[in-house]
């Protein structure tokens with residue numbers, strides 16, 4: 001068996017078609033969604049991601065604002081930039097591109113973002129809303145994974161899901177998302193302390209590999225027919241490597257590859273958060 005590819009680019013394009021209509025409706029009512037990115041330092045990978053986000057904005061009609069800052073900026077000066085964005089009506093949502101240089105306090109920066117403008121869903125208030133099941137921006141990679149599974153009608157309710165990785169941007173919030181009543185999956189959250197990773201992965205109907213270890217998930221670990229989503233990105237001299245070994249394609253029923261799977265969905269959900277926040281603010285006005 002060769003896996004059906006969960007095509008993140010095609011799904012992203014369909015989401016963009018929907019967002020374009022909603023942005024036009026908001027603009028007609030006098031609310032133009034605007035996404036700002038805050039980028040500190042000159043990591044080439046981070047620059048490429050930020051460029052991609054601005055190109056996405058242009059595709060759906062969202063205004064975009066860039067704040068590119070020197071690597072040695074102080075915590076206080078950076079927080080002043082965030083305060084400006086919090087007060088700027090042209091910016092309806094923004095992100096601080098992660099990771100930031102080591103001398104900066106990431107948690108304090110994320111908390112400084114006005115919760116109403118949190119486009120990443122990583123503010124403590126947003127994560128608290130996710131825990132409580134209240135509406136709010138969802139972390140982009142987890143919501144992109146759920147949207148991709150739904151698009152291909154991979155059953156989520158009742159499924160046994162193995163999430164590999166407990167990071168705050170993917171694994172941990174994904175566990176929270178998939179166990180809501182609206183998703184109703186059973187989740188096992190694995191990490192470096194897991195005793196028998198192969199046994200946990202083998203039981204799963206859906207495997208999400210978000211550990212950042214190239215080739216970690218091998219074909220012998222995957223239940224035939226399972227859906228496997230590759231979230232890991234490792235940069236090597238030979239190019240990008242995912243967490244999922246290429247042989248998994250012959251065993252899995254569905255595969256979200258890296259590249260072309262979850263990555264484009266993450267970017268689409270960022271824009272969806274910006275549009276939803278603008279819609280919420282408009283609804284609150286009237």
Ligand SMILES: Nc1nc(=O)c2c([nH]1)NC[C@@H]1CN(c3ccc(C(=O)N[C@@H](CCC(=O)O)C(=O)O)cc3)C=[N+]21
Pocket residue numbers: 049095096097098099120140233240258259260261262263264266267
């Ligand atoms: N505040 C913040 N929010 C983020 O959401 C955030 C972040 N910081 N820092 C970095 C990570 C990483 N991330 C990716 C998004 C898209 C692709 C993506 O589109 N990847 C392509 C190509 C891979 C590549 O060329 O790197 C693909 O999978 O097809 C990858 C990774 C968002 N992140």
Ligand SMILES: [Mg+2]
Pocket residue numbers: 140266267270
């Ligand atoms: Mg993103």
